[in-house]
Amino acid sequence: MRFLFVGDSMTIGRAGDWTWRYRMWRHLESTLPGGYEIVGPRSRLYVPEDDAATSEAYADPAFPAPARRHLAGWGEGWLHMAPVIGETVTATRADVLLISLGLIDLGFYTNSEQTHDNVRAFVAAARTANPHVRAVLLPVIPNVRAGYDAPFAAECARFNELLAKAVADLDTAASPLLLATVPESYDLDADTYDGTHPGPTGEHKLAAAFADAMHQAWGLGGPYAR
Numbered sequence: 001m002r003f004l005f006v007g008d009s010m011t012i013g014r015a016g017d018w019t020w021r022y023r024m025w026r027h028l029e030s031t032l033p034g035g036y037e038i039v040g041p042r043s044r045l046y047v048p049e050d051d052a053a054t055s056e057a058y059a060d061p062a063f064p065a066p067a068r069r070h071l072a073g074w075g076e077g078w079l080h081m082a083p084v085i086g087e088t089v090t091a092t093r094a095d096v097l098l099i100s101l102g103l104i105d106l107g108f109y110t111n112s113e114q115t116h117d118n119v120r121a122f123v124a125a126a127r128t129a130n131p132h133v134r135a136v137l138l139p140v141i142p143n144v145r146a147g148y149d150a151p152f153a154a155e156c157a158r159f160n161e162l163l164a165k166a167v168a169d170l171d172t173a174a175s176p177l178l179l180a181t182v183p184e185s186y187d188l189d190a191d192t193y194d195g196t197h198p199g200p201t202g203e204h205k206l207a208a209a210f211a212d213a214m215h216q217a218w219g220l221g222g223p224y225a226r
Helices: 020-031 085-092 103-109 112-129 144-148 150-170 200-218
Strands: 002-007 037-039 045-047 052-055 096-100 134-138 177-179
Touching (some): 002 020, 002 085, 020 200, 085 112, 096 200, 103 150, 112 134, 112 150, 144 150, 150 177, 177 200
Parallel strands (some): 002 037, 002 096, 096 134, 134 177
Antiparallel strands (some): 045 052
């Protein structure tokens, strides 16, 4: 089973980060040993000084190179991933997409309705490439801007409603979609390093959101254990 991580800055991570992708790799190693592969066209971390993904300096240097693969980018959202997901799924033969997108779209590029349209375009393109692809989609999680920008907070809430509806509408037996649950205990002070990007505890909680959704709905893997 081939897993593809799709995300923005919270998924790609910065140089020196563990990343929630690393936490998920450890989970897959313990629950699906030998029964999975992580795929994707990229592997690097973002470097602020370069304003580009130029680093392989993960917090754990033993993180295997094949497990570092992803389709994530700093400043990239549904708007950017919808046009490339089809070719990526074709090239990697991905079976399961683990997707954390939306915050950057709403913050800089598109409103909730437009972002919702890009979600549907993304799913359609992924299914054209693989009619049996599965996906777990994480809603926009709490972030510092929503705490002081009421219109932005409203757009996040509205998008999460539209995302839930899209998942319900588009879910099929042949190509199942799951909506992951935002961790109830997610705390901006404890679980992020800047009010948006996850620190170590936040990484565990994001990985658990995906792992537990797959285990509960599909019987895939097992419950997340730190």
